[in-house]
Amino acid sequence: MSDHPCHRRKTQTHPQSLFVKGFVSDAKKTMNRIEMGRKQQQRKSWVMFVCVTLLGAALITDLLFCWTSSSFIIPYTFNSKEKIVIVDTDKKQNVIHLSKTFADLPGPQLKWDKMTDSPVPRLDGAAIQINDQLFVFAGYGTIDLVHSHVDVYNFTSNTWGGRFDMPKEMAHSHLGMVTDGRYVYIVTGQYGPQCRGPTAHTFVLDTITKKWNDMPPLPIPRYAPATQLWRGRLHVMGGSKEDRYTPGVDHWSIAVKDGVVLEKEWRTEMPIPRGGPHRACIVVDDKLYLIGGQEGDFMAKPNSPIFKCSRRNEVVYSDVYMLDYEMKWKVLPSMPKPDSHIEFAWVVVNNSIVIAGGTTEKHPDTKKMILVGEVFQFQLDTLKWSVVGKLPYRVKTTLVGFWDGWLYFTSGQRDRGPDDPTPKKVTGEMWRTKLNLS
Structure with a gap:
């Protein structure tokens, strides 16, 4: 049976059948590979989904934590x-x-005691300390109101009193001022509110008799010039020119003694290296120091009948210059940060200069003014700067005194709060802290 031709045809494999079987086998293998790839892709997608879910949950948790x-x-x-x-x-x-540059610098926290407020708030006023009395002059009450009187604070009794008027022709802000221990020499400044023009009038005040006398007018009016007594002469330097904006580098002097002017005209001296207003000017050990300040200031709006202030660009600097017996300006180490509006914010303690508050460079994005809340010390033997403390708030054009180991400050324009260093309220508060300096 097995040898019958028909049976032989049934048992033999046709070549076409072999091809179909191979094709089916290959197709099955391909399908298996596709199925395995699909399952692997599903596993990868699932892992990706889990990771994204976990990451999203972590971000949401973090945001919820921050929002609290x-x-x-x-x-x-x-x-x-x-x-x-x-x-x-x-x-x-x-x-x-x-x-x-704009943020507060690290420094120790000082304990401040609030004393008796000034009778009026002041911005861009002036102050002179004689013994235990602080004579506080002029200043803005508001942008449309300026003061034309002097208030006197007694450090010993913590009281204000002895108010008296200034001459009608005397400037109301941006004054240059210095004392010899009895007489106060007042030089130029802005006359009136808003951004009015400067006056060239100068005066001398006898703080005992409360009498005022005229002095020869400054050659050219100036805003907030650096002013000091040095080697028997009254020196006036820098400030802003008559347009209130352009920095002046002029330097004049005139001989004075015991409240009497000994010359008829001002003498031209060596120009200062960099002009501008709102800097500290100090004499210690027969050396004259210029510290900080700025170039530029607000200007009167063109054609404004009330001289309304119009904002302009300002450059605040940290420069320190010294004039000594060689009569050449020398550059000393710069302040820890640019600082302006400090013309009456300094005292000399333990052979060092202490400066409180001020303004630094404007914010680079908002262009808003940034106030300073640090108390700086410049040691005159080592020529090193340091931050010796923090004020209770940031403040500019504050008026500073030192008595019996206590550092005092009053008036100025303070910040909007701990997290906002831009200026807001004009204040008349008086504060003090025990200052211990090495």
Whole structure:
């Protein structure tokens, strides 16, 4: 049976059958590979889904944690300078960007005692200390109101009293002023509110008799010039020119003694290296120092009948210059940060200069003014700067005194709060702290 031709045809494999079987086998293998790839892809997608879910949950948790706090701080880079972003989520304020230049510098916290407030708030006023009395002159009450009187604070009794009027022709702000221990020499300044023009009038005050006398007018009016007594002469330097904006580098002097002017005209001296207003000017050990200040200031708006202030660009600097017996200006180490509006914010303690508050460079984005809250010390033997403390708030054009180991300050324009260093309220508060300096 097995040899029958028909049976032989049934048992033999046709070549076409072999091809179909191979094709089916290959197709099955391909389908198996596709199925395995699909399952692997599903596993990868599932893993990706789990990772994204976990990451999203972590981010949501982090945001919820941040929202429960009043603020948080994020470092980032902007214009190649390290910045800090402060976000106040409670008040929903905009982001504030502060670099190390604009942010507060680290320093010890001082214990401040609040004393008796000044009878009136003052901005851009002037102050002179004689023994335990602080004579506080002029200044803005508001942008439309200027003071034309003197208030006197007694450090010993913590009282204000002895108010008296200034001459009607005397400037009301941006004054140059210095004392010899009895007589106060007053030089030029702005006459009137808003951004009115300067006056060239100068005066001398006898603080015992409260009598005023005229002095020869300054050759050219100036705003907030640096003013000091040095080597028997009254020196007036820098400030802003008549347009209130252009920095002046002029330097004049006139001989004075015991409240009497010994010459009829001002003498031209060596110009200062850099002009501008709102700097500290100090004489210690027969050396004259110029510290900080700025170039530029607000100007009167063109054609404004009330001389309404119009904002202009300002450059605040940290420069320190010294004039000694060689009669050549020398450059000394700069302040820890640019600082202006400090013309009456300094005292000399333990062979060092102490400066409180001021203004630094404007914010690079908002262009708003940034106030200073540090107390700086410049040691005259080592020529080194340091931050010796913090004020109870940031403040500019504050008026400073020192008595019986206590550092005092009053008046000026303070910040909007701990997280906002821009200026707001004009104040008349008086504060003091025990100052211990090495």
